[in-house]
Amino acid sequence: MSLKKCQQVEIDAANPFKNDVLDRKANIEILTQFITSYEQSIVLCIDAGWGQGKTTFIKMWQQSLKNLDIPTIYFNAWESDYTDDALIALIGEIGLSIQELTGEDKTTAEKIIGRIYKFAANFTKAAAPTMANLGIKAASGGLISADEISTAFGNLSESLVKEQITKYEESRKTLGSFKEALSELARCYADGDAHKPLVIFIDELDRCRPNFAIEVLEKAKHLFNVDNIIFVLATDKTQLGHSIRAVYGQGLDVNGYLRRFIDFDYLLPSPVRSDFIVSLSKQLGLDKYLNINIFYFPAYNYTLLNILKDITYLYKLTLREQEALCNILNIVMKTSTQFTQEEYILLFFLSVLKLKFPDLYKSLNRGSKSSFISNVLENINSQYPINTNNDIYYFEFLECMLLSVIRPASRFSYTKTIDDYVRKYNFNDVKKQKLIDSFDMVKRSEITIQDLLEIKNTIEFSSSFTLNWAV
Template sequence: MSKLSLKKCQQVEIDAADPFKNDVLDRKANIEILTQFITSYEQSIVLCIDAGWGQGKTTFIKMWQQYLKNQDIPTIYFNAWESDYTDDALIALIGEIGLSIQELVGEDKTTAEKIIGRIYKLVANFTKAAAPTIANLGIKAASGGLISADEISTAFGNLSESLVKEQITQYEESRKTLGSFKEALSELARCYADGDAHKPLVIFIDELDRCRPNFAIEVLEKAKHLFNVDNIVFVLATDKTQLGHSIRAVYGQGLDVNGYLRRFIDFDYLLPSPVKSDYIISLAKQLGLDKYLNRNIFSNYPLIRILKDIISLYNLTLREQEAFCNILNIAVRTHFYILEDNCVTFLFLLNILKLKFPDLYKSLNRDNKSTFVSDVLENINAQYTANNTYYLEFLECMLLSVIRPTSHFSYEETIDDYVRKYNFNDVKKQKLIDSFDMVKGFKITIQDLLTIKNAIEISSSFRLN
């Protein structure tokens, strides 16, 4: 037997010549519209690409970044989550800009290196050590540096006056430094754009919602206040709901998060939900699973259609679909018999339950057959909405047969009981009747379900390359 070769789902490859070559989610139109939008502004703006976890934000902005590069629009990519081990967001941002200068060539690179050198010096002024505080003086007093109460009181008074003067001086210096900092940034942006005033420098900030709350807030503040320079555009890719949780963790649960974020974000763009069923086909092909899925079962009913329907019914995110395919890949290559028609649909179902409803998945055992099946049927029906057009009634019928084998019951009676329990209409009832006719020759037992569960669990023993 040949050696088993396994790999996990890879990130979408962004082709340099054609960034939309592997665009299975049809993002091209969104990117073209957003490009037209940001290039119509000469002022600094902050645009937020808002989408939930696992909806493809990173792939979207990397695809967009390559598209901008092909339009000769300069870009910088900053992964905030990879940088939040630092204590200062400004240092991290400037460091990323400094690294990106290596991509420039010729006179632009030479000029940019001189400008970034000036910026480094200006940033140093923002991070000067604070002056001694009254608390520090108290420590000195306690250690014997000051003796009498009068001396301490006089020293505190003198220190307060000197601190005020020093703080005012520092404020005046910081205002001058900020002006010089922004002027240098503006020069750098022009340098990136090769002198074209109509080309913005686009700085993408990714994974902000995964950062430590304090670091995420600091990135927002620095982007808005220090980088508020003409022709610099910030694009944040984040889940605003999750970012809101981070902000409330710092400022309290009663904070108006939307009001707070409006201080930093000029425009929101809600990333449209992708046609997820197309993505699962792409993943299956990438892993070589398409050869298993491109066959018909249950009277010429396509297996890939069943997969697409159940993925859509449970609304798996793109990231959850990747996890689903990784598990499926290992299961079908190590337990070939679960590809039999009476097992494969349950392989899909149990795999999804493991990802979305782990407690229900774990409850499957030999001693709670009826309870488990009843809970799964209830779970399936909880996913349905009035507009669902998925044809998965055969799955419900097969689950019912686990509890009441066909040799021991009338399927008409079973359907009637099921229809009454969930108050189904006549259309649904007829679908169930048709499905029972379809699956009469297929049997599934509790042992089959346990075998499938074991095949799924094998995936946790593999290390994916």
């Protein structure tokens, strides 16, 4: 009866793929071969949606690179966006990572980072607001328009203009020295091996303040554009695009803008019917509740865990949503009375609705029984087309349970109920037969609106608790 929360995937130092339930090893090996083929600086974007395991992926990749003696640095941009300057945050993270070096490499690196600090100070000196910013922008490779320059000069006295031009020229000279020092530092990390890049992972960029996210991109691309330094951004490009438009306007061509900073995109493949939720259920001790054969389908050796896995797949739950689902089940199953198999299936389904379609889930109440069931059946059929290659009857069984709520099998002709349902969605004969077989089983244990409401209440109890995400 003890409750646990989902833990972060453990990255084993000796074997980073030991707990790789998503089969990411092949992706990482291909990407490693790709980045080690370049001697020039590149920026690679690992693009994936919210909750798809980007952080775990790059940490697994980072450990894999370490095992190949390829130097790496991990920078969580979101944890650093409280600072005012992305350059300071980036350099600070590099400075901290020097502690991992040993011997002469560490001594040399400390001297180099000291020089880099001085060069960086030149970029961040407080100066007259307009021209100073233009100087830094130009020095870092940004584009400046004639109108910006004209406005700046119009607002400054001649002496101030000369002062800012001098600072601009100094910053341009400093930029070359800055990059040269970075190149030396990269070689130091690689122990003098010119064929080993320094790989800097930047995580959680899409969660940062818009201005900070943009500044990180600019600094990574322009100031750190040094041979053998590779940046890997782990981000949701769609969300990052929203941040960029928040600064530059909704009409901005985000893809065109990002192409200035990102050399290559790699779309992280969505997990295919993986065993991630199986792994979570074992971690939380739910497997003993779920490894129970469904007595309705004895010929298939089909368990509750199989149903949970298939519902997760058909509703395309992200890894983070699968965690949230397991957290709900963990609390419900260990604090409530024993469920019947039918109630378990409804528990899985209503929990998924809560995560994926909260408005539909909230509409479940005693007064909206018919409309709720009708909308839910519409939802199921949008997720589960009749041509789905699946010989298991569980979704038809779920559909029949829901149909019995508005047309109890004991009081209505299930034949007419099925005929009406088949006619409404134009189902084929195979689907109709599955429904008939499932309705025969549903008649043994009729489901009522009260059953659904009680399950909803247990789900709501579990939702009173908030757990940190592990993915």
